[in-house]
Amino acid sequence: MSLRTTVAALAAVLSLALPVASSAAEMKVAYVDLQRVLLEVDDGKAAKTRLQKWLEDKQKEIDKEQSALRAEKEALDKQASAMAADVRGQKEAELQRKVMTLAQKWEKSRAEAANKERQEMEPIINKIDQVVASIAQRDDLGLVLEKRDSGIVFAKAQYDISNEVIRAYNSSKKTAAKDAPTK
Numbered sequence: 001m002s003l004r005t006t007v008a009a010l011a012a013v014l015s016l017a018l019p020v021a022s023s024a025a026e027m028k029v030a031y032v033d034l035q036r037v038l039l040e041v042d043d044g045k046a047a048k049t050r051l052q053k054w055l056e057d058k059q060k061e062i063d064k065e066q067s068a069l070r071a072e073k074e075a076l077d078k079q080a081s082a083m084a085a086d087v088r089g090q091k092e093a094e095l096q097r098k099v100m101t102l103a104q105k106w107e108k109s110r111a112e113a114a115n116k117e118r119q120e121m122e123p124i125i126n127k128i129d130q131v132v133a134s135i136a137q138r139d140d141l142g143l144v145l146e147k148r149d150s151g152i153v154f155a156k157a158q159y160d161i162s163n164e165v166i167r168a169y170n171s172s173k174k175t176a177a178k179d180a181p182t183k
Contacts, residue, residue, distance in 0.1 A: 037169070039167050042170050042173060
């Protein structure tokens with residue numbers, strides 16, 4: 001290939017690469033810690049408190065049943081020697097069924113807790129997404145990454161918009177409450 005052809009090819013490649021490189025250099029990037037935002041916005045704190053109370057109530061209920069089963073087992077163990085073998089076997093089987101029922105109830109409450117958490121957090125996450133999008137548009141951000149799921153190992157704090165998202169979210173709730181018609 002001649003020198004003239006090489007120079008022409010190089011010029012063509014550079015003319016195509018420079019606009020792409022300059023537009024990439026102008027793109028603004030930020031990141032947000034969505035988990036932190038979710039836990040620090042007012043609605044997130046309230047949802048977490050409601051969920052915690054619900055979980056504590058469920059745990060108390062399960063603990064109460066578990067204590068009753070322990071007491072029943074201890075009573076059965078004390079009386080076992082005085083019982084006929086078939087009666088003892090029947091009582092042990094009944095106790096085992098109760099233990100299995102309690103284990104199923106515990107598993108069901110875990111699944112219910114996960115579902116309840118999703119229901120509580122989903123509208124808050126959607127609102128957070130809207131706040132992030134409005135901040136990105138306002139600040140002409142080309143890309144906003146989620147801190148934990150994006151693979152970011154290090155980023156300067158100046159690119160973290162988490163605090164701004166929290167402030168904007170909480171102030172939008174207060175503004176909406178002010179604008180709401182009073183009865």
